[in-house]
Amino acid sequence: MELVFPKVLNHLLWIRFQGKLKRWFGGFQSPRRRLITLIGTVLGIIWVSQAVIGILFRKAAEHDSMVRLSAVALTLYVFWQVLKTVTRKPFEPHEWTDAEKEILLAAPISPHQLVSFRLTGLAVGTFVKALFVSIILLPDLPIWPIGFIGLFLGLVFIEFFRVCFELIFMGISPRLRWVCRGSAFVMLLGPIAIIWYRTLIVMNSAATQDLPMSILLFKSILVEMNAIVSSKIGVGVLSVMASFSEAIFTQAFSVAGLLNLLKITLITGASGALVYRLDQWSRLRAKQQESLAVRKGSLGSIGAFSHASASMARIRVPLRINGMGAVAWRQLVGAYHYRMTLSISLGIPAVLCWCPLFLDSNPEVTLVSVVGGLLFYSFLLLPSALVLDFRRDIDRFDVLKSLPVATIWLAIGQLATPVILATGFQAGVLFVATVFSSIIWSQAILAGVILVGFNLLIFTGENLIFLLSPYRRNQEGLDVFIRTVLTFTGKGIVFAVAVSALLFWATLSVLIVSSLGLSAGWAVALFCAGLLLMMGTVEALLLVGLVRLFDRFDPSEDCPALN
Amino acid sequence: MIEINNFSKAYGSTLAVNDLTFAVPSGQILGLIGRNGAGKTTTMRALSGIIPSGAGEFMVDGFSLSDAPLELKRRTAYVADDPRLFSDLSVEQHLKFQASVYGIQKPADEIRKLLELFELESKRHSAASTLSRGMRQKLAICCAYLQAPTALLLDEPMTGLDPHAIRVLKDTIVNRAAQGCAVIISSHLLAMVEDICSQILILDCGERRFWGSNEEFKQRFAQSENNDSNTLEAAFFSSLTELGQDLASTIHGSTGSADRHSQNIDSITQQ
Known part of the structure; x- marks a missing residue:
């Protein structure tokens, strides 16, 4: 029976971590790098200490607004991932490095196991991110361990969602990709345009002219964002991430809280499972698209530039x-x-x-x-x-x-x-x-x-x-x-x-x-x-x-x- | 003419090249032979001004790297073992860039000739990032030839080339040398080195072990081992015994040699 995660990949994750540490210590070898690393480390410690002191001495924010704001932030992060995917070229859902491509993809490791390896790598990276964010939010998290788990699951879900979306984006036809791109921009620019329009109307009203412009602008944007978030569409869009947000800021141990935690765990697990299915699907789709193109004879010569680029090549030798x-x-x-x-x-x-x-x-x-x-x-x-x-x-x-x-x-x-x-x-x-x-x-x-x-x-x-x-x-x-x-x-x-x-x-x-x-x-x-x-x-x-x-x-x- | 005098280079506490001196007169082809890590690439990269040389002097046609670096670079072409091309530029754009930087007047004819010679015509408008390993090598060689250098440094130039391109490259190297170009080829393909090189330089652990003509090398080593086969390859393998003994005495036997190494590292670091 095939192991979901073979020992060799487990070992690879460990030695890569060791390699990263070794590389960091290697930075101390030359006098110039040693000085820079030293200054950077000292400054880093100062910044982190300052942040920790700031965290320990700050008051907790209001619970309801934190729940809402974190849902907005997580949803915006999802949008950012979508936008990144639709504008990125070439599509690389698993983001393999050159070494991974040449060694791992050629090794006797099944595609399923490779997906497991990649998802584990993502989860490990996200664990560290979640730990940092949960420390920054320390005063706001009523029950820190649950808050941390909620944050970790939320960020892992977003990563898995990104991979799913990239796999779908890779598998669909070029025409559909353009539709996706257009929709993503409308979804991004639409709310921005509405918020700005309404903000400018507020700012131009006579009653608010005596406030400094920067404060007025910031305040108005927040008010308008809040209005959109509170609307039916806003609530609908935020609903998925709202579950994670509620888990992060769980106030007390309760059945409802545990059920919510179970719910987000299932959502995250399901998104992970979906990655496996979509990976299989996108590979199959890529094969189909390629064979279709070969049958149609629509493939050009390897690496040939487009006509527009070719015209660039006709430029005379540049001036020295x-x-x-x-x-x-x-x-x-x-x-x-x-x-x-x-x-x-x-x-x-x-x-x-x-x-x-x-x-x-x-x-x-x-x-x-x-x-x-x-x-x-x-x-x-x-x-x-x-x-x-x-x-x-x-x-x-x-x-x-x-x-x-x-x-x-x-x-x-x-x-x-x-x-x-x-x-x-x-x-x-x-x-x-x-x-x-x-x-x-x-x-x-x-x-x-x-x-x-x-x-x-x-x-x-x-x-x-x-x-x-x-x-x-x-x-x-x-x-x-x-x-x-x-x-x-x-x-x-x-x-x-x-x-x-x-x-x-x-x-x-x-x-x-x-x-x-x-x-x-x-x-x-x-x-x-x-x-x-x-x-x-x-x-x-x-x-x-x-x-x-x-x-x-x-x-x-x-x-x-x-x- | 290429001249390298007392060149030493250290990476941290490792002495990559130690007090290397040799010269390649115009019209001569020098084969640089040695094991991996012997210091061959370091020497060529330092000569072409890529890495700061620790100590020593480099001259091409009388121009010193320290005093007239631009004049030296203008006369020198270096083809790396794994050429780093500009991924945004097409094959033709690479050649145009080279022509512009090296101030080549009316390069169109020469570009066309080189593209035909190395069978890159069909890839003229292809992005460098989409080329195969061999084609990238061909493009790097074309770029080097376009600048009409008087010092040509080739680091494993045959890597990835098809048989036709290997033949073309060998012929063109010989032709360039005949026209007065001084050539250094670093290669592990001893048959090719024997074919076209007039001089041999053996490097080991950054030290010069042999410098002389192809015939001298064969005479000294192949005959000493009573080897029937009078080829460079046979001579090279025979020489390994002697070089190996030298190396062993450098590392284990003589403390004086180790002291000399650490003194050299110190002097390079200070410079």
Whole structure:
């Protein structure tokens, strides 16, 4: 009889865990990595301690609102998984790594056992996540062990649901996939549009004009979200995750509570069982689709680009410009291949940045709101969305280092594409905002110029951090935690210093101009000139750092191991 | 001409290459032979500027890696054993990128010739990520040839190639050498090395064990073992006995040698 989980897979899970620990300790080998790991660990301990202290000393939130909010959060997490699946290419429901593909899939292990292995891996990862979340929610969980079990089951259910959905998505026809994509976007954008529309109506009403705009906006969004959640549709959508939420916040041992726990255990178990069935079904469907395509003769030659891509290939040899041109062109071709994902990543922040246009404000306030939104999204989102620089070339550092291109030009070439795309996005948002509002053109152009400098700073900084602590995309583990802590702290410090410097320089500009007896316009000019000079200096320093780091980078030693 | 003088490289506490010196004159083909982990790839990667060299000097046509790295890189082409290509670029785009970076004027004809020679014409618009192992190797070789290097470094270049491509590659290597290119080939295919290489360099545990002509190598080792077969392969296996004894004395016998190794690691780390 076939074992559901053979010993060899059990052993593999264990040795992989050991390997991850070993790799983390390996991070302490070189002096540079040792220092970074040490700083990251210390900062991590500080952050975690702070969080623990915050948890222990905080008051418990109101029970009913926690039940409702957690149901909303879990449902949004489900939506996020759906959205991720419908936009991802290629479909990889089980997310096998290359090593797993070559070793495990070729080993005498049945597909059922492989699914068991993958589901166990997911459950183990989720166990750690649930443990962390349950500790953060410690004061809010009336019975911690039940709360933890509820959380664990809830998160495992979402993971199993994701795999099920991905398997279904892989098995259906391409036409149905497009229907799924469309439906997912309608389901996502519909409520957002309704909430925004109703929020803007509230915000434009005379009675609320005296509140600060950010507080008013946040408050109004919460009120409108609550209204939607309380509606019949909202209750229906939340009903599945509401059971998990009720289990998490169970107040006392009761028959009803135990029955609910049993219910969610069964739901989770059923979703796990469904994964096995769907895995079998999707493999069968893939075979059928392939043989159908072969019969129809609709398959093209292996790896042939689409017509649109082929036309890209007809572009003449890119301009060299000290090697920078070719390097930047190569990243632009990459951006072209990810144009859909990029459009979505940039489209949503663009819509959010335009929201202040619907408010009845004066041109300066509208411009500040739009630019503020752009700065916020550019600082938070764009660096992760536009990974078209050193960060995606971890496996090609050999090629980059052997090119006859001076490192400074190579670095500029690598940074050019994300900066160009970010600038294009910001210019587009500002252009639309200026056309459809009373924003003054000269001010919009000046803001655009300053934003270019801002983009340069952001992407150079991101790449500097990357070279200090290189990583692979989709990497997991302790070193990722340390890097995240470092990045988060570093960005926070940079943001605080930048805001302080701006305020200081703004005050100083006014003082200088007034002491000279000049008009207020000169203060603006002085402020902008100083700002650009400051940005230029910092950018130059960052660029020098980036160049030196790349020169010293040793791909044999500094590249992280494959996942 | 390629010159490597006193090159040493350490990874942590492991000395990968120790005080290596050799030269490959223009028009010569050097076969770099050694066991796995002998330091062959490290030497080639350091020469092409990929990894920082611990100690030593690299020169190509009189240009030093430390003083004129761009001039050296412009003249050097390195084909890795497992070429890392840009997954977004098609075969043709790779060649265009190479032409642009290396400043090749009007490369269209040369691109067409190379694609035909290595039978990549039909894959011209295919993404590099969809190519088979052998085709990726062919593309990497095309990229290297396109830049018309005077120093050609090939690390296991035959891996994954079909018989036709192997023949083409061997012919083209010989032709390039005849045109004045200095070539280094690292390979375990001793018959191929014997076929086309004029010089042999044996590396073991990062140390140079033999450097000389193909004939010298065969004379020294094959005859010493009274081996009837006068091939490079036979000579190589005969040489293993001697090299093995050397290695054993390095590791176990002489403490002086071990001290020398640790001194070298210290000096490299300091640099």
